[in-house]
Amino acid sequence: MRSDLREDSMHTFIAHASITHVSPRPPQWAWLWLLCICGSVSAQSAAPVPSLSKPDTVWVLVSACLVIFMTLPGLALFYGGLVRSKNVLSILMQTLAVFAVVAILWALYGYSLAFTEGNAFIGGLDRVLAHGLDANALAATFSKGVYIPELAFFVFQGAFACIACALVVGAFAERVKFSGVLLFTVLWFTFAYLPMAHMVWFFPGPDAFTSNAMAATATAKAGYLWARGALDFAGGTVVHINAAVAGLVGAFMVGKRIGYGREALKPHNLTQTMVGASILWVGWFGFNAGSALEANGTAALAFVNTFLATAAAVVAWTALEWLHKGKPSLLGAASGAVAGLVAITPAAGLVGLMGALAMGAITGALCLWGVGGLKRWLRADDSLDVFGVHGVGGIAGALLTGVFAAPRLGGAGLWDYVSERASPDYNLLAQLWIQLQGVLVTVALSGTVSLLAFVIVKYTVGLRVDADAEREGLDIATHGENAYAN
Amino acid sequence: MRSDLREDSMHTFIAHASITHVSPRPPQWAWLWLLCICGSVSAQSAAPVPSLSKPDTVWVLVSACLVIFMTLPGLALFYGGLVRSKNVLSILMQTLAVFAVVAILWALYGYSLAFTEGNAFIGGLDRVLAHGLDANALAATFSKGVYIPELAFFVFQGAFACIACALVVGAFAERVKFSGVLLFTVLWFTFAYLPMAHMVWFFPGPDAFTSNAMAATATAKAGYLWARGALDFAGGTVVHINAAVAGLVGAFMVGKRIGYGREALKPHNLTQTMVGASILWVGWFGFNAGSALEANGTAALAFVNTFLATAAAVVAWTALEWLHKGKPSLLGAASGAVAGLVAITPAAGLVGLMGALAMGAITGALCLWGVGGLKRWLRADDSLDVFGVHGVGGIAGALLTGVFAAPRLGGAGLWDYVSERASPDYNLLAQLWIQLQGVLVTVALSGTVSLLAFVIVKYTVGLRVDADAEREGLDIATHGENAYAN
Amino acid sequence: MRSDLREDSMHTFIAHASITHVSPRPPQWAWLWLLCICGSVSAQSAAPVPSLSKPDTVWVLVSACLVIFMTLPGLALFYGGLVRSKNVLSILMQTLAVFAVVAILWALYGYSLAFTEGNAFIGGLDRVLAHGLDANALAATFSKGVYIPELAFFVFQGAFACIACALVVGAFAERVKFSGVLLFTVLWFTFAYLPMAHMVWFFPGPDAFTSNAMAATATAKAGYLWARGALDFAGGTVVHINAAVAGLVGAFMVGKRIGYGREALKPHNLTQTMVGASILWVGWFGFNAGSALEANGTAALAFVNTFLATAAAVVAWTALEWLHKGKPSLLGAASGAVAGLVAITPAAGLVGLMGALAMGAITGALCLWGVGGLKRWLRADDSLDVFGVHGVGGIAGALLTGVFAAPRLGGAGLWDYVSERASPDYNLLAQLWIQLQGVLVTVALSGTVSLLAFVIVKYTVGLRVDADAEREGLDIATHGENAYAN
Amino acid sequence: MKLITAIIRPFKLDDVREALTDAGVSGITVTEVKGFGRQKGHTELYRGAEYQVDFLPKLKIECAVDNAAFDAALEAIMSAAATGKVGDGKVFVIGLEQATRIRTGEIGTDAL
Amino acid sequence: MKLITAIIRPFKLDDVREALTDAGVSGITVTEVKGFGRQKGHTELYRGAEYQVDFLPKLKIECAVDNAAFDAALEAIMSAAATGKVGDGKVFVIGLEQATRIRTGEIGTDAL
Amino acid sequence: MKLITAIIRPFKLDDVREALTDAGVSGITVTEVKGFGRQKGHTELYRGAEYQVDFLPKLKIECAVDNAAFDAALEAIMSAAATGKVGDGKVFVIGLEQATRIRTGEIGTDAL
């Protein structure tokens, strides 16, 4: 069956080689050719000078702001509330420091390696040190002739890189060494995040798709998974599966917390966690709907799906916990919300409203298993369930996207950039196989890079604080402060 | 006097029957005819294909995000801080669960019943199960020929339904049964919220108002209170009075908390409440200014009034409390802020800046009485003063809107959709009577539905936890978790 | 050297007198001629009726919302977490009350005195009591022919006034008298904030710059520092230096807290402070990028710089503290974030990305000294380091703006409103001297007004609570409530 | 003089304090404590992790009384704090060698 | 050996600890408590609800001393904790039968 | 009957409680306290302000035992709470004149 599936999809892929431009819409953010107005506009093109779309600029800037809000303070609070009070500052500090470091690296080389043309796996060096990134540079969106300031695209994408790296720290909270986190972040960002972003999101922009022939040429320049036709609207693979695998590897490498499985390692402030989850939800509207890069119907669809899938996951988790454990917990509901958000991420602008409800409900249930049965089976102390929620939810979301994007299930199908309309064909099994490939590539790349990075950290700055420091709490031991006083 | 007033207004109403299209502007959100691009555009209309306005799309999506932010975490924190620490998770959980359930119901049937054409009291079934709600569907705004994605309107309105239902839970916090809250929500949402939304907000859109004759036809299809000319810019009746009455009925039905009137039932975290109030304020800019559905001068006016009325209410409450009790409290100031926000809701785009200041100050003072003198007189344990703030403030706001919308008091007057300008006539007493009718209809409908719903809940799943559970706290007893630990 | 610098710049200034229209771009928010549509449009101008730009309206309204979010709850939490738990409500209450009072004064006379034409130091009375401020009034942006609702500009600017006044209270937290804070606010707002805003930001709008001759006329009507060519993109002088000096004077006048220097006056909740800092960051995107008044490349640049400078300051502060004290603290990182934000404020749309990183890093280091060495030297109990962060950061930012705005350092240079492009000349030393003048004027004005205001407060309502109240905590003693209970 | 230490249910505090005041006791000191005893706790569930919580919130009330007032005070606590269900708590009595009022330096019964 | 228990005003902690250290006491244990006594509380107002709060925050200091050090320790507390206003608190003294240091198992005076 | 009061390290609570249960003690009362002693504290830094913190978090465990159970209980605490490093804490023993169970009114050993 598997091989059938594979054959089928490969066949499909080869047979349709001439229309590989039938790609997801918006597969995700495509950074386009830099359009330096003052630059060399090719003489033969009599195209009008591309001009900036103000409403889309507002939309992408507001979305960038929302995505930043997701990390600071959203994720920080979500995680911070789940640790014991003696470690809350350490988790806030890790989130903040990782955010700041990645922001800087993004400007120095990250953006260039992810979003300029290079090979199928990594971009080029055109934008290193923010070269050419000024107020006049434009970036394409998913519609021909519609541009936004490249800086808006830069910061929207930068915010994604920041949250992806910050997500990881939840897996080895309460015992990891601060310097270790920082070193790991630099390595993982460079060798796992940037290639994934390039592979999934880079393509030469819709203006290049003028004919089937040109589309083939353009597709050849795109990232590896983009070219294969993997659907990932807002970053399920790049952000969630990627980070979750890193977290899981980290949880294994750093080892279990002292007292794990014996003492009660309880969340110190669930109100805080709930606020964090709420802010994540709110910010996620920017994450998902902003990924349309335009304020259009697709953005509205992504927004609505982010509303509905999350609600469905909250209800699913709550109902199942109520049935199985007798009590519906707030932490469960909040975790369900995050699970739903993770699930809908790759699908946001691609599935219909009923599909979103289904995806939310299914993933809510799966992640409940992810933090329970699966976690016990994995035997890793993934402190804040990064894998259980983002990994399980991300994988489920990636695969279900392949299902519910099908037009007959209310989905948007595949977008044909040449004809500028949805392609009439949709092969569900083939797409599912492509989706699975996306998942496998992510797991393999992130797993390998993470493992190597943690080994490097271990034998250089070290991975874990000593037992006394862990007992005293990282806040005092590592950061010299206490979160709470009179 | 009363009957005079009545006669007068009735007379006005009848006399002007031919210009009933002189309706509030934007009376509120009008959901318009669904304009499926691919659908049947009537052949005789040579109108250009309606196209999406991107800036207005951004504005409504951002506003939807802000309204969601109001509930999660805004309202949750505002309420959560006011209960004792043993019940904080229960209030957060109720807010979150109600939000999620209503979001789902909104997609399943709520939106359809509220915002498609039906009779004067309830809408139709066209959009049940999100039928036809795809990325291409457009909805009208208040200007002819200006459209936004219907999904943007859908989610903006959905966020209103969520917060209205969540508001209610504050009235019977700290002792209500979780399953009871959920069942009540489903009933009240269906039988009180949806009809109110339809009656106040539904109209066939500005494009239908091509002539006085067409206007009369269009008005005949509108909701009951819309057709009468009731002014409610952003939902004072539908959301606030509606929810407050439900809360008050609930407080009576569920009964007083153990220890009420004897023990100190103090807020456990006023910082949290202040954060909640602040977020409510911030989100309310979306609630009120977003209700213009366009990014125009009316939106800016609604925004500014939301800024000023709130400030005035903060100062009024603080000053009076200082004078009467000797100490100006933060909880007072925060409550004043919410009172001001409630008051300006129906008036936001309809009154002038000085009118907004006056409305805020008056309502701030009235709500101080609402949580004090009135509350003692009512003898209900409305735990978090839902009625004292949202009920009193909502009623005051509805009536004062009739006053300060008067052009001679700096207001915008009534909008004539046919001529696309404000009507020169404004009969203050007549309008006041119409406003009062809106209040009375809301009180009657919500009161009746709530009473029946609570009775049903009482005799099925039950309304109240047992005394031991109440003493132990709902967090442990109902949800199996503790908010705070070390 | 100094006098050389001065001569040089003066020379430059005089020599280029005819091109004083070469002013910063956007020097900052220019409130323009009121364009009452119904008003007297001069007959000789055949210009088309100015019309509203919807996307820019969205952008300014959203930005206003973000700036309000910075104060409530951002600044309130940032400050609130830093005091002891017995004083947290007092700081929240001061923030909220100052916000509300200033909002009202803004409508009554503040906006008019700051942003209508008057003399070089203060505006006129045209807009007193919101006269003429209705939904149809338009305000210019920095591009010819691009308008937004004047109410949007009104509220965006109003939010700035609110946060500036609220910033001050951090300097004398935990012992100041509430009534004293209110009286001081009214005085300082009127006599320090409004003149500064007028001097730095008022100019007659880009449409007036039709020729060099007209530009000279227009510049003559502008505020004092604007006319001199001081660069302050989003308010480093008007908001930060201004408030910081007031705070420092206040710290001296109110005196040290009981126990200062002997007892541990520790922050009671650093999580709260971190959330506050995060919200400040998020809101600051509106503060800085919104100051472009348009959703264009400059806005995107300001946004990105607000992202990068802050990140650099976080890393700089953290690294230095780690090196010097052995432990990198979260409070340090959060303070670094605020320092970076303050620094980039005057520069946001004027410097390049690498310039922003440099400014952030330099200012992060300087402010670390500001809260340490400098503070000890000043011997004032500036409780929450308003001067150490906002004063030092503001001054450093103002001066560094003169450096990094230089085109050869990647900056945008000076904008010529006549030719509508950047001027080719940029004299770094001259500009630095102009920047220094801006700083000196601010320090002198704010210092004098603050001193007088505090003296008035001292001899009328009083400046400080008595020792027993200070020991008991202001929450109970002044506001009659406790922040936290069970 | 004796020092009475009572472990009681939190919600009984007001009753006990009133009863003690009626019994002529002029001052008490209250501490939040966690008690472990016969009364069974509850289970808490945080995602996959289930914890059995045996410690329950209780209040410890300390009051120093002179011998004359002792019986009344003890009786006051006993009746005010009882619900009859497991977990009502205990009263411990310890001999007090000396009591002093810091403000005045008064010693013994006068200090109470 | 005696166990000295002092109820003091919170802001006096540092003074008392220093005075005790000067008096040769090497360790103390501090508990946050709420005190009810002659010192009057305050009123709190939460919207319409007014509450009279009679319990005031105090600190309880416990220190075990040998008999030789007792007078000095008591004197140290008495002078360091006093302000002369109602609410300064009390000192209670109890006979200590035995003291042990957990780390070493030392017993009696050596354990302190 | 005796009242055993032990000051221990917070993370030893579960061990001590189990040891006491094994030794036949049926109830304990636990208080969060701050301890000052030989164990040195740490420095905290809040921006420019550096504070030396000498008080460390400890738990106080109180348990009333009858004389027969006393030795076992003491031994249980001593061995369960020890790490051998400075700061392990102390055990204080006080004579208990009387113990009562509020629920039943039982007195003496029966009350424990």
Ligand SMILES: Nc1ncnc2c1ncn2[C@@H]1O[C@H](COP(=O)(O)OP(=O)(O)O)[C@@H](O)[C@H]1O
């Ligand atoms: N031997 C003991 N020593 C100290 N405190 C005890 C002891 N036994 C019980 N307690 C305290 O009394 C509380 C109530 O005891 P428990 O056995 O639960 O119920 P009851 O008092 O009804 O027998 C416990 O939670 C604990 O705080």
Ligand SMILES: Nc1ncnc2c1ncn2[C@@H]1O[C@H](COP(=O)(O)OP(=O)(O)O)[C@@H](O)[C@H]1O
């Ligand atoms: N009889 C008592 N038993 C236990 N604690 C007491 C007693 N009387 C007073 N206290 C404690 O001492 C504190 C101070 O007592 P109070 O009567 O207010 O003032 P003063 O010590 O100046 O007489 C009280 O808050 C309470 O904690």
Ligand SMILES: Nc1ncnc2c1ncn2[C@@H]1O[C@H](COP(=O)(O)OP(=O)(O)O)[C@@H](O)[C@H]1O
């Ligand atoms: N004399 C004392 N009286 C009361 N408590 C004491 C005394 N000495 C020590 N303690 C308590 O015991 C704890 C441990 O004491 P410490 O001197 O640090 O270590 P050790 O017990 O190993 O000698 C202290 O933190 C304090 O709470």
